[in-house]
Amino acid sequence: MLRETLTSAGLFLIILLSTPLTAQNVQKAVPVEPQLASIVQGMQRAEANLATQAPYQVLREYRLFSGNNATPNSHVLATVNFRPAAGKDYRIEDQSGSRRGEQVVRRILDHEVEESTRPAAAQAGALTEANYDFDYISQTVLDGHPCYLLRVKPKRRDKNLIVGKVWVDQTSFLVRHIEGEMVKTPSWWLKQVLLKVTFDEMQGAWLQTDVEASADARLVGRQSLNSHAVACQRPNMVAATTMPTVAPHNSQKKQQINRVPAEVLFDLTRKLP
Numbered sequence: 001m002l003r004e005t006l007t008s009a010g011l012f013l014i015i016l017l018s019t020p021l022t023a024q025n026v027q028k029a030v031p032v033e034p035q036l037a038s039i040v041q042g043m044q045r046a047e048a049n050l051a052t053q054a055p056y057q058v059l060r061e062y063r064l065f066s067g068n069n070a071t072p073n074s075h076v077l078a079t080v081n082f083r084p085a086a087g088k089d090y091r092i093e094d095q096s097g098s099r100r101g102e103q104v105v106r107r108i109l110d111h112e113v114e115e116s117t118r119p120a121a122a123q124a125g126a127l128t129e130a131n132y133d134f135d136y137i138s139q140t141v142l143d144g145h146p147c148y149l150l151r152v153k154p155k156r157r158d159k160n161l162i163v164g165k166v167w168v169d170q171t172s173f174l175v176r177h178i179e180g181e182m183v184k185t186p187s188w189w190l191k192q193v194l195l196k197v198t199f200d201e202m203q204g205a206w207l208q209t210d211v212e213a214s215a216d217a218r219l220v221g222r223q224s225l226n227s228h229a230v231a232c233q234r235p236n237m238v239a240a241t242t243m244p245t246v247a248p249h250n251s252q253k254k255q256q257i258n259r260v261p262a263e264v265l266f267d268l269t270r271k272l273p
Contacts, residue, residue, distance in 0.1 A: 036136045039148050042173035044128055050174075055083045056205040058232045059093070062108075064101040065224040074101020077230075078109060082207075087116035104225065125160030127152065127175065137165070142177055146170040157184045162195060174206060175199055191216040202232035 058080050063072035074097040080090045090109045095102040125131070135151040147167040154161035164180015182193040196212040207229065214224040 034136070034139075034148065036134060036150075039136070039150065039168060039173070040129060040134050043168050043175060046173040047127075047175070050206055052084060053205060054234055055081070056203065056207065056232055056234050057081050058202070058205075058207060059230045060227050061230050062101065062105045062225065062227045064098070064104060065226075067221050072097065072101075074098040074104075076101050076105045078105060080109065080112075082116070082205075088113045108225075124158070127166065127178075131155060131158075131161060139170070140167070142167045145176060147176060152180070154183045159184045164195070185215075191218065202229060203234050205232055205234060207232065 060078050060080060062074075062076040062078065064074040064076075065072050074095070076095045077093040078090050079093055080088060082088050090113065092102060092106065095105075123130075132152045132154055135153075137149040137151055140147055140149045147169055150166050150168060151164075152166055153163055159182060161183050162178070162180040163183050164178065166175050166179075167177040168174070169176050176199055178195065178197040180195060182195065185191070185193055193213065193215045196210075197208060198210040199206065200209045201207075202209065209229040211227045212224070213226075214222065217223050
């Protein structure tokens with residue numbers, strides 16, 4: 001029985017080795033790498049379409065930290081309105097802790113409102129081929145969403161641009177996450193500014209949901225600012241959290257594009273009035 005088994009095994013090996021192997025026998029299926037140009041073009045088309053999305057109102061929470069302290073020294077709540085034909089406006093709803101937090105948030109939101117009505121200025125920081133070189137890294141999954149992971153490198157040293165990575169949704173081609181370092185810090189006070197920006201859908205609106213910005217500042221050490229979208233509401237829809245109505249005060253045309261949001265373009269150590 002053992003001899004017959006070995007003979008059968010030997011015969012099997014002889015047949016196997018004498019049979020020509022086809023490509024199907026030896027090759028594994030290799031995923032086709034998507035064309036980088038197609039991803040970038042799809043990303044830019046998808047983002048351009050956001051300019052026509054319906055108005056929304058979002059309630060944001062801001063927290064300012066100093067050093068390695070896990071407890072924020074300032075907490076601010078702000079309501080931000082977006083209207084395609086008018087741009088953005090905001091109102092501070094509540095603040096606690098250091099008054100510096102409110103001053104910083106007002107500066108950030110003033111910058112955001114200004115950029116929302118100046119398409120040319122916003123384009124200077126957009127994730128486009130005019131501003132960046134793109135490299136394909138891989139396909140990955142972010143929070144359950146299949147994404148293309150790209151490396152971005154600015155074509156010039158500009159405080160509106162970052163060097164890092166972006167996660168592009170494979171279905172919608174909208175950017176879901178940006179992570180990196182500002183290629184040029186806003187002021188000599190800052191030695192490094194690191195950013196993490198997340199985008200997602202809330203109540204049918206595609207918007208920035210979370211920002212983490214941290215800076216190594218000379219003399220005063222580490223400074224960090226986090227923002228989080230607490231709730232969002234659309235016209236004729238019920239919000240997850242009741243929010244006050246904010247009247248618009250802008251009238252210029254808004255163009256919404258992929259860019260590092262104004263929330264992270266700030267100098268945490270700058271003296272404020």
